[in-house]
Amino acid sequence: MEWQTEIMAAQQRVAGHIVETPTLQSRAFGQDIALKLEQMQHTGSFKTRGAFNTLLALDVPEAGVVAASGGNHGAAVAYAAQKLGHRARIFVPEIAGPSKIELIKRTGAELTVVPGEYANALELAEREASESGAMQIHAYDAPLTVSGQGTAMLEWEQQGLDADTVLIAVGGGGLIAGALAWLGDRRKVVAVEPMTSCALHSALDASAPVDVPVSGVAANALGARRIGQICFDLATSLDVQSVLVSDGAIIEAQAALWQAHRQLVEPARATALAALMSGAYVPAPGERVAVLVCGGNVAPDPTFG
Secondary structure, eight states: OOHHHHHHHHHHHHTTTTOOEEEEEEOOSOOOOEEEEEGGGGGGBHHHHHHHHHHSSSSOTOOOOEEEOOOOHHHHHHHHHHHHHHOOEEEEGGGGHHHHHHHHHTTTOOEEEEOOOOHHHHHHHHHHHHOOOOOOOOOOSSSSHHHHHHHHHHHHHHHHOOOOOEEEEOSSSHHHHHHHHHHTSSSEEEEEEESSOOHHHHHHHHOOOOOOOOOOTTTTHHOSSSOOHHHHHHHHTTTOOOEEOHHHHHHHHHHHHHHHOOOOOGGGGGHHHHHHHHTTSSSTTOEEEEEOOOOOOOOOOOOGG
C-alpha cells in the first residue's frame, strides 16, 4: 500500500468534517517541546479523523455501522455517523468511564456497555455486525482507520513541525501507525505505553503480536489486549523505539499539562509526555522533541489545582 497517497486522499476526504487542531511550543517541562493538541478535535480525540475517513470512503449499508471501543473511537464513530445520517451501534467496556459513555449517549447512537475490557466489547460488536449486516469500523487495525489517523501527522507537518523525534502513546496502534505511515523514516517516532498495558512493547519483544494483560489508569484508552497487525508491521519495518511508563508518571504528566497550560487530558493522552518527564526517554543533546497529545475525555479533577 502506498500509505502517503492514502493519507493525502484521507485529508482531502475529511476536510470540512474535522478540526485543524492547534499546536503549542512549551518550555514548561524542563525542555523545549512541541505539542499538538488533538484533544481539541471533535469528540475530544484524534479518532474522529479515522471515523470520518472510513464512512466517507465506503458505501454504508442501510443497517448502519457498528464499532467496539474503549470509548474515544466509539464516540468518534457515533459522531461521524450522526453527522452523515447513518445509524450507529457502539459497544464499550464498563471501564470506558462515565465521561465517554455520556458523550456517546449524546450522539443518539445505540450504546451497549459490556462487562470486562475492550476485547469483550469487540467480540459482541463483531457478532452484531455479522447478524445485522452493519458495517464494522475497527478502532485501529484497518487501512482506512490508519490513513485517517495519519492526517494528524500530515497536518502537523503542514503547520511547520520542527522536530527530530515525535513521542506517541500507543494502545491498539492506530495513531502511531498513521504517523509512521506518513513519516516513514524521515523523523524518529518513539512509542510510549503504560507498564501495565503494553501490547506493542510485548509484541516487539516476542517478534509477533501477542495477547497481554490490561490494567492501570490508562486502560480505558490504551487497553488493547493485542497490538494491531498494521502497527506491528510498520513499527518493525521502521525499527521503532518503545518505552514504558508507570501509572504514577502518567498521572504526574496529566497534572502538569493542566497546571502549565490548562490542558485537561485523559491519563492515556498524557502518557507520551510522561516518558519525557519521568526520564523513560532521554533526548540527546540538541534533539528537538515533539509530543502528540491526543485525547481529552476525562472529568475535571479538582486536585490538579
